[in-house]
Amino acid sequence: MKKYHSGYVSLIGKPNVGKSTLLNTILGEKVAIVSPRPQTTRNRLMGVKTLPEAQIIFIDTPGIHKPKHRLGEVMVREARDVSREVDLVLFMVEPEQPHVGDTAVIEILKGLQKNVFLLVNKVDAVKRAHVLPVIEAYSALYPFREIIPVSALTGDGVDILLENIVKYLPEGPKYYPDDVVTDQMERFMAAEIIREKVMRQTEDEIPYSVAVEIVQWTEKTPEEGGGPVFIHANIYVERKGQKGIIIGKDGAKLKAIGTSARLEIQKLLGTKVFLELWVKVKKDWRSDENILRELGFK
Numbered sequence: 001m002k003k004y005h006s007g008y009v010s011l012i013g014k015p016n017v018g019k020s021t022l023l024n025t026i027l028g029e030k031v032a033i034v035s036p037r038p039q040t041t042r043n044r045l046m047g048v049k050t051l052p053e054a055q056i057i058f059i060d061t062p063g064i065h066k067p068k069h070r071l072g073e074v075m076v077r078e079a080r081d082v083s084r085e086v087d088l089v090l091f092m093v094e095p096e097q098p099h100v101g102d103t104a105v106i107e108i109l110k111g112l113q114k115n116v117f118l119l120v121n122k123v124d125a126v127k128r129a130h131v132l133p134v135i136e137a138y139s140a141l142y143p144f145r146e147i148i149p150v151s152a153l154t155g156d157g158v159d160i161l162l163e164n165i166v167k168y169l170p171e172g173p174k175y176y177p178d179d180v181v182t183d184q185m186e187r188f189m190a191a192e193i194i195r196e197k198v199m200r201q202t203e204d205e206i207p208y209s210v211a212v213e214i215v216q217w218t219e220k221t222p223e224e225g226g227g228p229v230f231i232h233a234n235i236y237v238e239r240k241g242q243k244g245i246i247i248g249k250d251g252a253k254l255k256a257i258g259t260s261a262r263l264e265i266q267k268l269l270g271t272k273v274f275l276e277l278w279v280k281v282k283k284d285w286r287s288d289e290n291i292l293r294e295l296g297f298k
Contacts, residue, residue: 005054006172007087009165012061012108014101017092018121022152023047023060026162027181048176054166055174059086088168090161091144092119095126095134098141106142115168118144119161124151187214190265194233194277197261201253202245209238209286210246219271228272231265236282243279254279 011019024030027047045060091109093102109116118138123131135147146164150157182189191212198210216232237243247254254277262275 002053003171004174005166005169006057006175007169008057008059008085009088009090009169010059010061010086011090011092013092013105014099017094018152019060019092020045022092022119022121022150022158023058025152025155026058026158029181045182047182048180049162050174050176050178050180051162051166054169055172055176056162056165056169057175086114087170088165089114089116090119091116092121093134093138094122095120095131095149097134097137102138103141109142115145116142117161117164118142118147120147120149121152123149124154124156186269187217189268190214190231190261191233193264193268194235194257194261194275197257197264198235198246201257201260209242211236211282228274229265229269230274230276232276233278235277235279237279238282238284238286240281243281246279 011023013019023045026049047058047060049056049058089109089112091105098106118135120131120134120138131149135149138144139147145168148157148161148164150161191214195210195212198212213234213236214231215234217229218231219227219229235246237246245253246257248256258275258277261277262273265275266273
């Protein structure tokens with residue numbers, strides 16, 4: 001009888017290299033929000049890929065960067081801590097020569113004593129001849145177990161990646177049922193969806209000083225006949241001017257955010273959703289330990 005393999009795999013790298021996009025592509029479902037802006041992921045996100053011969057538990061971590069506030073410090077620490085706990089580390093880079101941020105990640109890898117794969121992402125956007133010097137440059141910096149070119153956007157290289165991951169995982173049980181793709185609670189995912197829509201609607205007008213808190217979630221149980229879900233969420237910003245940008249003229253931008261978020265949350269929950277959003281100011285919340293704890297950042 002063929003032995004079953006299972007284990008934990010972390011995705012690390014600089015902000016905005018495509019880690020969350022890759023996770024969504026591997027799982028075939030959206031479990032991580034995606035934005036063209038860096039530092040979108042703030043918490044560790046878990047995704048489960050169940051194969052006939054193995055179960056891979058992926059951990060998507062915040063991008064490793066030089067923190068400018070307490071929230072940034074929490075995010076970087078989270079990425080480092082996760083990589084110490086897993087069986088295998090996937091280090092994702094863009095098809096470019098190593099930058100200072102990349103070498104900083106490699107210094108972290110040197111202290112882990114883990115099997116590490118190098119994933120060169122976005123190879124769909126460059127010629128093969130452009131990728132080879134990149135691979136050579138990274139190979140000179142660290143003894144990667146495997147080097148795999150991938151495209152998180154198109155899925156190129158994902159099958160090869162999964163085959164190689166299974167080879168390095170220990171023998172183990174199936175930790176989650178076949179239909180589980182993430183451990184994230186529905187409330188957390190709804191809050192992340194709302195935050196993603198804020199970022200997309202405001203583009204460069206709002207920096208990453210936005211947080212979302214679900215303050216009320218009401219739904220009927222199956223025994224009560226089921227029915228729509230009523231969600232009340234607060235969108236927090238650091239300054240009064242940012243509040244005005246999110247609300248927009250005559251509330252138009254907030255309405256667009258709410259409509260887009262509601263439709264995606266309905267798809268997530270499989271039921272009708274009524275969504276009420278309020279925008280509030282919490283001055284300098286990213287540097288306030290108490291507020292960070294209230295919002296779920298440890």
